Amino acid sequence: MDNLHHLTLFRAKHGDSWAFEQLVTPHEQMIWRVCWRLMGNRHDAEDAMQLTMIKTWKSIGQYRGNAAFSSWMYRIAVHTCTDILRKKKNDRIELVENFPGDVCLSDTGTMPESSVLETENNERIRQGLNKLDEDQKVTLVLFAVEEKSYTEISEILEIPVGTVKSRIARAREHLRGILEEKGEAGK
Amino acid sequence: MMNCTEYGKYLKKFESGEADRSDLEIMRKHEQQCPKCARLRQLAETVQTGLDHYREETPPAPQNCHEQWVRQLKKEKPVKPKSGRRVLLAAAAVLVLFILFLGGRNIPQQIRSKQTAAPMMDYASEGMRAAPEAAYEEYIPEMSMGEMALTSTAGTSNGSVFEDETRKIVRTASIDISTAEFDKSLSLIHQMCKENGGWVSSSSVVSKSGGMSASMTLRIPSDKLDTFLGRTGELGRIIRQDESAEDRTESYRDTQSRLKTQKMLLERLQNLVTTSEKLEDLLQLERQIAEIQYNIDSLTSSLKSTDQQVNFSKVDISLKEEKKKEVVETRELTFGERLSAALELGLSSFSESLQNMVLILAALLPYLIVGVCILLCAIFVIRRRKKKS
Known part of the structure; x- marks a missing residue:
């Protein structure tokens, strides 16, 4: 299996797109997940995923095998998303789409009150995430949603652990502020 | 009695999932006295619930997503590794050669070695x-x-x-x-x-x-x-x-x-x-x-x-x-004698070469210092550009 992986990697490094596809496809869902969670909407997540794949393809020659291939791709995905979020910083218009399983605030008429309240709060958190500073958002999503440790986040984002902790604390504080501002239901 | 600032520290522990039962008890006691802090905790829990929901709601990748990036991939070509290290090494080699060239020209004639080793070795090897x-x-x-x-x-x-x-x-x-x-x-x-x-x-x-x-x-x-x-x-x-x-x-x-x-x-x-x-x-x-x-x-x-x-x-x-x-x-001469002569000559020429190397290094030291400084600056600039890009 290892030999096969190395062979595929070798071929991908030498420009074999089919080998690259074989190598990357098993990690596709993982990349999609992180892109969606960091970007917060389908359109941007698709863009981020495509960009991640292209970046991975272009820079596969630089992969030295020091870390697992999945970790390397994950890092590329995170950096790609951070870059996109940073570019969108000035003209940020979030178009939150509804996916299967999502509940739109306007469709809550038939739901029980507690569920409606929870759905509203969840929606506010999601919107609040999109309003966060991109660094804070990425760090919080990696920690609270992707369930990465402080050290892992520190390595992925190439920042000190102390910075990771302070970014997460500030992001939570910010979200609490948003909820308070909008008058979180259930007081 | 714990004040609200101290409570803030416990809240952070709670949010990061590091708070144990005793921490929660301390927080609960403070919350009974301070409704503001109790509200903070309620908000923190709501945030965590929202984040948990966010994690669970991740939809599967769109079906056409795979085809899209594969199609895109065929338009792009992989970039061969730039091998920054190789570029740096090449630059360093050129720099060293340049320094050696400059230094070699300025080394006083008297410290240059006499190339006596080769003929001596010939003498030994030819079995004179x-x-x-x-x-x-x-x-x-x-x-x-x-x-x-x-x-x-x-x-x-x-x-x-x-x-x-x-x-x-x-x-x-x-x-x-x-x-x-x-x-x-x-x-x-x-x-x-x-x-x-x-x-x-x-x-x-x-x-x-x-x-x-x-x-x-x-x-x-x-x-x-x-x-x-x-x-x-x-x-x-x-x-x-x-x-x-x-x-x-x-x-x-x-x-x-x-x-x-x-x-x-x-x-x-x-x-x-x-x-x-x-x-x-x-x-x-x-x-x-x-x-x-x-x-x-x-x-x-x-x-x-x-x-x-x-x-x-x-x-x-x-x-x-x-x-x-x-x-x-x-x-x-017997083989043993020739071998011994060759070893002796080799040792003496080796020590002489070593001395010459030390002398050349001493002569090149100022150039090397300047060269290393330039190299470090180059590495610093390259890394910085890389980070920016």
């Missing part, structure tokens, strides 16, 4: 005959005088007749030879001398209790000197071989110009003789003419002598008969 210490040292001249003469005149086909005809170089050689077959070697010397168009200028053969010995002075045409010297190995074991080359061009030209002046003076005096009427003057002129004639003869003779020396090189040969015991010593 066992030679006395003196002969051993003489075997490795840095450059023979003949070579020096040739080098100084930009190529030649013979010893004195150089491409630049005006050069007057006198070459001499002196050889000490030891032989077991004295008579054969002696006749071979005569034969070689004759073959090369030379002659024996002087020769003396002495018989002693230690064996026969001969001392000879040969005159060999300079253009055949190298051929002659190349064959001296056939005469026996060479104990010592010296060569010298003396450039007499300047003195030759001086003599020539003096001769010309003297001839002009002679001509003028001879003219005066024809016009002079007084006996006293005539006698005085005769004396002067005789003196000048003498000078002219002397100068002409000097020039002829120099020409002779230039055209025919002097070779002093000292031939000595070896006793049987000595002959035994001329055997080929």
Whole structure:
């Protein structure tokens, strides 16, 4: 299996797109997940995923095998998303789409009150995430949603652990502020 | 009683999932007293619930997503590794070469090493005959005088007749030879001398209790000197071989110009003789003419002598008969002896090379310091650009 992986990697490094596809496809869902969670909407997540794949393809020659291939791709995905979020910083218009399983605030008429309240709060958190500073958002999503440790986040984002902790604390504080501002239901 | 600032620390622990049961109890007690902090915790829990929901709601990747990036992929080409390290290494190598080039030009001549190792190793490896210490040292001249003469005149086909005809170089050689077959070697010397168009200028053969010995002075045409010297190995074991080359061009030209002046003076005096009427003057002129004639003869003779020396090189040969015991010593070295000699020579040349390296490094130190500084700056700039990009 290892030999096969190395062979595929070798071929991908030498420009074999089919080998690259074989190598990357098993990690596709993982990349999609992180892109969606960091970007917060389908359109941007698709863009981020495509960009991640292209970046991975272009820079596969630089992969030295020091870390697992999945970790390397994950890092590329995170950096790609951070870059996109940073570019969108000035003209940020979030178009939150509804996916299967999502509940739109306007469709809550038939739901029980507690569920409606929870759905509203969840929606506010999601919107609040999109309003966060991109660094804070990425760090919080990696920690609270992707369930990465402080050290892992520190390595992925190439920042000190102390910075990771302070970014997460500030992001939570910010979200609490948003909820308070909008008058979180259930007081 | 805990204040709200302290509560904030517990809240952070709670949010990061690090709070244990006792922490929660402490927080709960404070919340009973402080509704503001209780509200904070409620909000924190709501945030966490929202984030948990966010995690769970991740939809699967769209079906066309795979096809999209695969299609896109075929339009792009993978970038071959830039191998920044290789670029840096190449830059460093170029820098070091540049520094070495600069430094090498400025290293004082006296600290440069003499390349004696190679000929010494050749001596050992070729399994030369066992030679006395003196002969051993003489075997490795840095450059023979003949070579020096040739080098100084930009190529030649013979010893004195150089491409630049005006050069007057006198070459001499002196050889000490030891032989077991004295008579054969002696006749071979005569034969070689004759073959090369030379002659024996002087020769003396002495018989002693230690064996026969001969001392000879040969005159060999300079253009055949190298051929002659190349064959001296056939005469026996060479104990010592010296060569010298003396450039007499300047003195030759001086003599020539003096001769010309003297001839002009002679001509003028001879003219005066024809016009002079007084006996006293005539006698005085005769004396002067005789003196000048003498000078002219002397100068002409000097020039002829120099020409002779230039055209025919002097070779002093000292031939000595070896006793049987000595002959035994001329055997080929055993492998062990050669190995030991090679090791000894290798060690000495290694230590010399090491010393030379240290000297060169010391001389290059200022350049290296500057080079390393430039390299560090380059690395810093490259990394910074990389980060920015």
